[in-house]
Amino acid sequence: MIIIMKMKPILLTGLVAVSLLSGQNKKLLFIGIDGCRPDALTQAETPNMDELIGGGIYINDALCSINGQPTVSGPGWSTMITGVWYDKHGVSDNSFSGSNFDEYPPFTVLLEESGQEYHTASFIMWTPIHTQIFGNTMDYNELHSTFDGSVAQGAADYMSTPDLDVLFLDFDHVDHAGHSYGYSPEVNQYIDAIENVDEYIGWVIDAMENRPTFQNEDWLIMITSDHGGIGYNHGGQSIEERQIPIILSGSLVSGETIPEQSYLTNMAPTLLHYFGVENNCEWQLDGISMGLDANQFPEYDICPNCPSPITAEVDPSSLNISLFWDENMAPDHVYSLYRNEELIATLDGFVSEYIDTPSLIGLSGEAMFNYRLVLESNSGDFSCEDEISVGIPLGITILEENFNELELFPAVDEAYG
Numbered sequence: 157m158i159i160i161m162k163m164k165p166i167l168l169t170g171l172v173a174v175s176l177l178s179g180q181n182k183k184l185l186f187i188g189i190d191g192c193r194p195d196a197l198t199q200a201e202t203p204n205m206d207e208l209i210g211g212g213i214y215i216n217d218a219l220c221s222i223n224g225q226p227t228v229s230g231p232g233w234s235t236m237i238t239g240v241w242y243d244k245h246g247v248s249d250n251s252f253s254g255s256n257f258d259e260y261p262p263f264t265v266l267l268e269e270s271g272q273e274y275h276t277a278s279f280i281m282w283t284p285i286h287t288q289i290f291g292n293t294m295d296y297n298e299l300h301s302t303f304d305g306s307v308a309q310g311a312a313d314y315m316s317t318p319d320l321d322v323l324f325l326d327f328d329h330v331d332h333a334g335h336s337y338g339y340s341p342e343v344n345q346y347i348d349a350i351e352n353v354d355e356y357i358g359w360v361i362d363a364m365e366n367r368p369t370f371q372n373e374d375w376l377i378m379i380t381s382d383h384g385g386i387g388y389n390h391g392g393q394s395i396e397e398r399q400i401p402i403i404l405s406g407s408l409v410s411g412e413t414i415p416e417q418s419y420l421t422n423m424a425p426t427l428l429h430y431f432g433v434e435n436n437c438e439w440q441l442d443g444i445s446m447g448l449d450a451n452q453f454p455e456y457d458i459c460p461n462c463p464s465p466i467t468a469e470v471d472p473s474s475l476n477i478s479l480f481w482d483e484n485m486a487p488d489h490v491y492s493l494y495r496n497e498e499l500i501a502t503l504d505g506f507v508s509e510y511i512d513t514p515s516l517i518g519l520s521g522e523a524m525f526n527y528r529l530v531l532e533s534n535s536g537d538f539s540c541e542d543e544i545s546v547g548i549p550l551g552i553t554i555l556e557e558n559f560n561e562l563e564l565f566p567a568v569d570e571a572y573g
């Protein structure tokens with residue numbers, strides 16, 4: 157369920173003239189709370205985040221994992237910061253081995269590609285966010301490895317930096333409380349940790365509002381989490397581990413552009429769109445921009461997403477073959493599905509699964525089917541494809557309807573008898 161709160165009216169008087177003078181007046185505060193379940197966040201007393209939601213939107217069923225992405229910090233923070241899933245950024249655990257940030261860089265790099273200068277800073281508890289994911293792409297960073305409140309204090313102090321554009325924060329104590337006492341809205345220590353983070357967020361928001369230039373600035377505040385948790389752990393594929401909260405707040409936020417399902421991959425595209433950076437399809441971002449006022453921002457270009465890899469499942473009772481692939485969000489596309497090079501279906505470009513019932517008449521042993529799925533734009537200027545071979549072991553089963561069509565040979569010993 158998506159909860160959409162009414163927005164406060166926007167006061168525009170006088171802003172236009174000032175923005176011409178000051179250049180960049182869009183600002184971003186991006187906060188990650190490690191291991192924060194949305195049902196617990198809903199339960200906790202969080203006056204500061206409630207106020208942000210009052211001036212924005214709260215999504216309590218976003219997902220930090222699809223296609224089996226491990227619900228672990230390494231992949232989660234990487235996805236939050238790059239806008240792609242782990243099959244692209246390459247991080248499947250906290251060792252960061254296999255990371256591919258050269259090809260799928262942090263949003264800081266994509267921001268700079270626009271040619272505009274941004275002053276970026278981060279205050280974090282978990283070292284790999286700096287050393288692995290952002291690398292040296294932040295203009296300023298501080299590590300506060302012992303205490304969330306220290307992260308917030310550092311960030312609040314830095315808020316007075318006049319040319320600051322992007323401030324990124326990582327709080328870890330909610331995750332620590334989950335590991336020690338349990339991830340659940342029923343666990344007091346877990347709720348307490350969320351309430352503490354809310355207080356720290358309040359310090360940073362106060363400092364933001366005390367900037368001398370605050371009245372002339374548009375701040376987008378984004379809050380989310382890298383994963384949820386269940387019992388005393390996380391890493392698996394339960395809904396409690398995969399569901400995360402997303403808060404978007406600010407005068408340019410609108411609930412009208414929230415998709416039915418939100419993902420952690422949407423954070424980076426949203427902030428790029430916010431800063432006016434056009435989506436470049438060569439970046440191959442998995443997420444889309446969401447939650448920004450459609451009247452204030454040019455339409456966000458959605459890139460086609462190739463159906464790669466296709467996965468298949470065989471239902472042993474019906475012998476149906478179900479095919480699945482990544483959803484394509486770009487409009488004006490169509491799929492052509494071929495079985496053994498014969499066109500069997502033309503599908504709408506938003507479809508992401510198909511159930512095939514191939515004829516098995518006359519087949520025995522292992523029946524093999526090759527499926528090739530082609531995504532093509534209606535204008536014909538873009539196309540990509542993937543294929544998969546699926547075997548159905550028929551064993552000694554002879555289907556009644558094809559019995560008469562099989563050539564039955566006498567068994568060997570009878571032939572020689």
Ligand SMILES: [Zn+2]
Nearest residue numbers: 190191229382
């Ligand atoms: Zn984590």
